[in-house]
Amino acid sequence: MSATTTIKPKSASGTSGESPERDAELPNLFGPYAEMWETGMRRWWNLTRHVMGIDRAPVGQTPRDAVWSNGKAVLYRYRSESPTVRPPLLLVMSLVSRSFILDLQPGNSFIERLVAEGFDVFLLDWGVPDEEEANNTLETYCDELLPQAVAKVNQMGGDNGVTVFGYCYGGLLSLLYAAGHPEDPIRNLVVMATPVDFTKMPTVMTGVGEGGIDPAHLMDHTGNVPAEAVRASFTLLTPTSDLSTVMDFWEHLDDDKFLSSYQAMTSWTRNHIPFPGATMVQTVEMFNEGNGFVTGDLMLGGRKLDLADITAPFLNVIAERDHIVPPESTYGLDEMVGSDDATEMKLPAGHVGLIVGNGARKRSIPSMIGWMLEHSDVEG
Amino acid sequence: MAKQWREIYNEWEKAVAPGLQQFAASDGFRDFMAASAKVTSALTAEFERASRRWLHFWNLPAATDVRKLRQQVAAVDRELKGLKNLVFEVAAVAPAGDEPATNGSAQPARKKTTAKKPAAKRPAAAVEVS
Numbered sequence: 264m265s266a267t268t269t270i271k272p273k274s275a276s277g278t279s280g281e282s283p284e285r286d287a288e289l290p291n292l293f294g295p296y297a298e299m300w301e302t303g304m305r306r307w308w309n310l311t312r313h314v315m316g317i318d319r320a321p322v323g324q325t326p327r328d329a330v331w332s333n334g335k336a337v338l339y340r341y342r343s344e345s346p347t348v349r350p351p352l353l354l355v356m357s358l359v360s361r362s363f364i365l366d367l368q369p370g371n372s373f374i375e376r377l378v379a380e381g382f383d384v385f386l387l388d389w390g391v392p393d394e395e396e397a398n399n400t401l402e403t404y405c406d407e408l409l410p411q412a413v414a415k416v417n418q419m420g421g422d423n424g425v426t427v428f429g430y431c432y433g434g435l436l437s438l439l440y441a442a443g444h445p446e447d448p449i450r451n452l453v454v455m456a457t458p459v460d461f462t463k464m465p466t467v468m469t470g471v472g473e474g475g476i477d478p479a480h481l482m483d484h485t486g487n488v489p490a491e492a493v494r495a496s497f498t499l500l501t502p503t504s505d506l507s508t509v510m511d512f513w514e515h516l517d518d519d520k521f522l523s524s525y526q527a528m529t530s531w532t533r534n535h536i537p538f539p540g541a542t543m544v545q546t547v548e549m550f551n552e553g554n555g556f557v558t559g560d561l562m563l564g565g566r567k568l569d570l571a572d573i574t575a576p577f578l579n580v581i582a583e584r585d586h587i588v589p590p591e592s593t594y595g596l597d598e599m600v601g602s603d604d605a606t607e608m609k610l611p612a613g614h615v616g617l618i619v620g621n622g623a624r625k626r627s628i629p630s631m632i633g634w635m636l637e638h639s640d641v642e643g
Numbered sequence: 644m645a646k647q648w649r650e651i652y653n654e655w656e657k658a659v660a661p662g663l664q665q666f667a668a669s670d671g672f673r674d675f676m677a678a679s680a681k682v683t684s685a686l687t688a689e690f691e692r693a694s695r696r697w698l699h700f701w702n703l704p705a706a707t708d709v710r711k712l713r714q715q716v717a718a719v720d721r722e723l724k725g726l727k728n729l730v731f732e733v734a735a736v737a738p739a740g741d742e743p744a745t746n747g748s749a750q751p752a753r754k755k756t757t758a759k760k761p762a763a764k765r766p767a768a769a770v771e772v773s
Contacts, residue, residue, distance in 0.1 A: 394717035
């Protein structure tokens with residue numbers, strides 16, 4: 264900017280340029296260049312700090328405490344001065360993606376919003392599996408870890424029951440758990456973007472199993488499906504998305520706010536976690552090949568499960584523009600469960616757009632919170 | 644100007660993306676992926692076998708040996724976790740001070756201590772994460 268100031272007198276046809284009015288007019292002559300210079304410098308600086316990893320956008324900033332753990336599974340409780348909504352809310356994350364998507368950035372965080380609304384929020388994070396978790400089965404999650412976590416949340420929430428909220432594969436786990444443990448204190452059950460009819464899932468997601476890829480060929484030396492393979496399967500759903508993301512990045516490189524959101528989102532989309540091998544094999548058998556939810560052929564720990572045993576108030580959140588779990592693969596859950604109060608909520612969003620971004624802030628999150636508040640006790 | 648290249652890309656993407664998506668979702672692509680996963684897996688196994696033989700010849704440990712050890716440690720960990728869960732289940736079911744004494748001595752008090760011991764191992768105290 265100082266360069267512009269020194270040129271000013273010259274640009275004013277040789278006059279001294281001491282008058283403030285004249286000074287105010289002069290920069291306009293070089294305005295476009297100054298702007299170009301500034302934009303260029305900002306782009307250069309943003310590119311440098313992005314490549315060098317300087318000042319990266321922080322994620323998962325809502326204050327929380329670890330209150331329970333078993334193996335790599337950790338239960339977090341988000342700090343809240345005075346939760347006014349009962350029962351407490353337990354968020355159950357998917358097995359293949361990082362849980363910070365639920366608490367992406369301040370001002371763009373599902374969890375931050377829930378806490379602000381007065382919910383007592385807990386998050387069950389499964390951690391990153393290695394050899395130790397390779398033998399984890401659906402029973403490990405639905406018969407051991409989830410019941411333990413629910414018991415802990417119930418105890419910490421004053422024995423008021425628990426609202427269980429499962430996202431994506433976490434919703435599938437929540438359904439199996441709720442069906443297998445009807446005696447547990449589940450006050451409400453919410454599943455969001457949860458696959459039900461696997462015949463309507465994208466081929467890329469269901470191409471593992473009979474007649475397709477042998478699950479054993481996907482596993483690495485730890486006995487798990489590596490994170491890169493998980494990521495590749497998501498990338499194949501929209502093969503040009505990575506390139507489009509780079510184009511977006513280049514186009515808006517001078518926008519600090521965009522860069523911050525870009526870094527936060529890409530740190531999630533490019534950082535999947537391995538899928539425990541035994542769970543993968545079981546999922547392929549029970550869902551890819553058996554389409555268990557639709558056929559009713561669900562087995563857990565040697566016993567047959569029936570979704571009709573889920574009697575708690577139930578909400579199935581469907582994303583209309585979901586390319587990972589298409590809406591047609593999620594319909595009908597409200598009729599499969601045994602609850603008298605079962606709702607299907609269709610929202611104009613994508614798989615992640617349900618909880619992240621402007622659409623989430625204005626529509627999806629308020630709709631879901633509205634349903635949960637209706638089915639909870641609100642103090643004051 | 645800045646927008647022009649973007650418009651060109653958008654046009655290109657609009658033309659190409661549906662075809663690519665269709666190809667990625669086709670049976671042919673799935674078969675190709677299945678075959679390539681099989682070949683990769685077989686080649687990796689063969690390479691590991693060969694390198695292991697060579698390293699063992701020089702009395703050096705191979706990656707597969709380390710892996711085996713890690714798997715064994717993981718198995719022990721799993722077993723320990725199972726036992727820990729069992730202890731918790733027993734502790735949760737058994738009413739305090741009402742345990743049947745198996746060896747004739749006054750056991751209830753001791754039993755109570757055993758049941759509480761693993762609880763101390765859990766991070767019951769709040770750990771600040773953020």
